Amino acid sequence: MPDGPPPPPVVQRVRLRYTKRARLRFTSHRDFARAFERALRRGGVPIAYSAGFSPHPKVSYVGAAPTGVASEAEYLEIGLAKVVDVEQVRQMLDRALPPGIDILEAVEATGGSLPDRIDASEWRIELPGVSTVRAQSAVAALLAAGTVPVERRTKSGQRTIDVRSALVSVVVVEEVGPAGTTGTASTEAEPGVSTADADVPCAIMICVVRHTTPAVRPDDILTGLRHVVASADLDPAEPPRATRLAQGALTAEGRIDDPLEADRGGLAIGAST
DSSP: OOSSOOOOOOOEEEEEEEEEOGGGGGOOHHHHHHHHHHHHHHHTOOBOBOOSSSOOBOEEEESOOOTTOEEEEEEEEEEESSOOOHHHHHHHHHHHSOTTOOEEEEEEOOSSOSGGGOOEEEEEEEEETOOHHHHHHHHHHHHHOSOOEEEEEETTEEEEEEHHHHEEEEEEEOOBOTTSOBOSSOOOOOTTOOOOOTTSOEEEEEEEEEOOSSOOOHHHHHHHHHHHSOOGGGSOSSOOEEEEEEEEEEOTTSOEEOTTHHHHTTOOOSOOO
C-alpha cells in the first residue's frame, strides 16, 4: 500500500459543456485530456484524485467527438475535493485552456448518470462544391434504403457499420452568404464554423444520429451517401466540414434534450454561446 493518508474524498461533482473549434478540432481525445489536466493544475481547481501508486484526477469524459471534427456540445464531469462555486470553476478552466476549447457552461451534478442522458447527436455537415439539389437527391436515396453498410477500421479490426439504422433524420438546409445574399445551400453559420462563399455551392446537412457501437461518424454518413448514389457530383470540392451541434437524450419527436437541464434546474450557468 502507498505510504501516507488517502487522498481527500470527492465532495462535489461538476458537469461541464465545452467546445472544440477552429484548429482545435484536429486534437485527439488523448491530446484534449492532457490539455485539460494541465488546465486543472494551472487554474488551481481543487480536483480530487484516485488512491493508489498512480493517482489520477477524477475526470469522466462522455462521448468525445472524433478527431478532425468541431463541436459545440462536448461534456465531462469532474470530482472536487472542495466545494467551489461552479461559475468560478468555469472561469478557472476557461482561462487556462487554449482558444478553441471554451468552457461554455458548468453545473453542479444533482444526481443520476450523465452518460445515461446522452444517446444521440446532432451534426452539421458542410459539402463545399456540392449543390443543394444534388445533396437532397442523395439524402432521399439514403433514407429510402433499408440498410447502408460501410466498412471502417477500428481498434478491434475491420468492422461493418449500418449507417441507415443509426440515422434518425437528415435535412438539407440553405445558408445565408456573407454579404446577406443566399447561396446555393446554407444557413447562418454556427459558432466556430466557416460560412460558405455565397458564389460557391455548399450543401449543408443537419443530421440526428443515434449513438451506437461502433459510433456512426460524419465521415461514415458521407461514405453511405456515396454508396447509394455512385456519382462524382457528390464529391466535395474541398474536405467536408463537420460540427457537432448538440448531444443528449433522443425524444419520441426526434429532438435532442439538453443533458444538463435536470442539473441546472432550468437556470443556465456560465457563458453564452
